[in-house]
Amino acid sequence: MSTTDKHPAYSDAATVSSKETEKAPFCLITAPDNKKASEWSLVLTARGIPHKWRNCQNSTCIEVAGHFREKAETEIREYEAENRNWPNERILPATCQNTETCMFVLMTLCAIMGFALSPEFETARWNGAAWADKILHGQWWRAITALTIHSDPAHLLGNMLTGGFIMVHACWYMGSGLAWFLTVISGVAGNLLNALIQPPAHVSVGSSTAIFGLIGSVTAFRAVLQKSDRIRDYMLPLGAGIALLGFTGSSGKHTDLGAHAFGFISGLVFGAIAGIIVSKYGTPGRNVNFILIAISVILPVTGWFMAMTHTG
Numbered sequence: 133m134s135t136t137d138k139h140p141a142y143s144d145a146a147t148v149s150s151k152e153t154e155k156a157p158f159c160l161i162t163a164p165d166n167k168k169a170s171e172w173s174l175v176l177t178a179r180g181i182p183h184k185w186r187n188c189q190n191s192t193c194i195e196v197a198g199h200f201r202e203k204a205e206t207e208i209r210e211y212e213a214e215n216r217n218w219p220n221e222r223i224l225p226a227t228c229q230n231t232e233t234c235m236f237v238l239m240t241l242c243a244i245m246g247f248a249l250s251p252e253f254e255t256a257r258w259n260g261a262a263w264a265d266k267i268l269h270g271q272w273w274r275a276i277t278a279l280t281i282h283s284d285p286a287h288l289l290g291n292m293l294t295g296g297f298i299m300v301h302a303c304w305y306m307g308s309g310l311a312w313f314l315t316v317i318s319g320v321a322g323n324l325l326n327a328l329i330q331p332p333a334h335v336s337v338g339s340s341t342a343i344f345g346l347i348g349s350v351t352a353f354r355a356v357l358q359k360s361d362r363i364r365d366y367m368l369p370l371g372a373g374i375a376l377l378g379f380t381g382s383s384g385k386h387t388d389l390g391a392h393a394f395g396f397i398s399g400l401v402f403g404a405i406a407g408i409i410v411s412k413y414g415t416p417g418r419n420v421n422f423i424l425i426a427i428s429v430i431l432p433v434t435g436w437f438m439a440m441t442h443t444g
Contacts, residue, residue, distance in 0.1 A: 159201045160186065160193040161208065169194060175211045176204055234303040237312075238296045245280055245288055245339075257281050257337070259439045262323045262391075265332035271442065275323035276435030279316070281337040295343035302350050306406070309421030311346070312428040314353075314402050318345020320431070321402075322395030329390060336388045341395035348399025349406065356407025 163169035169185065169192040176183050176194070181204050183196045196204045248257065260277030267274050282288040302311035319342025326336070410416075416424065 157198055158195050159198055159204075160188060160195055161204065162188060162191050162193050164191070166192050172208050172211070175207055179203070179207050181207065234300050234308060235296075237308075238292065238299060242288065242292045245282060246285065248280070249282065249285060249288065256440065259442070260337075260436065262327065262336045264327040264330040264334040267324065267327040268332075271438075272324070273435040273438040273442075275320045275327070276316075276431055277439050278323055278337050279319045279339050279342045280432055280436075282339070283337060287338060291339045291343060295339060295346065298343065298346055298350065302346055305350070306353065306410075307416050307421050309424030309428075310406060310410075310416050311349075313424040314349040314399065314406060315342045315346040316428045316431055318342060318349055318399040318402050319395055321345070321398035322391055325394040325398065326388070326391045336391050338388075338391075341388075341391040344392045344395040345399035345402075348396040348401075349403030350399075352400045352403030353407040353410075356404050357411055 161172065163172055172194055173183065173185065176196070181196060181200050183194050183200075183204070186193045186195045194204075260274060260281050262274050262278035263271075282291065299311060299315070302315075305311075306314075319339065322341040322345055323336070326341070327334075
């Protein structure tokens, strides 16, 4: 007669059947399914333990010689312990079907900012540029308005093409409200931090600071949602983001590397915070997205109101 006992070391995944003594001619290790049996077979093969498969009523068994029983059990137990949480749980937000809406918003922004390139708005552009000295002396709104100003059509078109591609992906992955909110606040924070290290006469314009803020946000957001125990799983998206910053944000005669770098760093911080919140509460719903979009609109509108009404 053989006995069948549940083996607790396998986390309720395996059942071992054998003779009463270790001198039994063979023992059967019952796997919960064929996939698990295949994994255990590979483990035993790698450790040099002879075995073969056997069909056991409604399950799959691995037959090993009785004197290999203890070693086989130990190897399978250690394998299960090491891989208990593998693959790592990934909390992926539900994707949003909003590509058309995002493209419409991008084209509208491009049209508005393109219209603002006309000579009639030269004074307004100067009042909204990120002038380091004036930002540090109270004109904080310049950190916002500068994101909407471009030096020429080529500057605007380059930012819209690069940023548009990333924004469509971010809106699809995060939801429109969260993506636009992270873009705006990362860009603003990047300009504020950049003003702290630049000489007083330093002036910068362009949405590229916000674009690199978005890149940093997406990088950190995706890394946090991986919920991995291995540092290298976080280093891969971070390295990709830094590489993108290096390739696209550090070259060019008029490139403001400081603004790009601080935008990216700000995005990493805000994106990580957003990732933690989403991993706990889920992707923002309709109402939260509406609030985030409203804030993303109100900030530049308020900034331009301050720029146009400020004297001195």
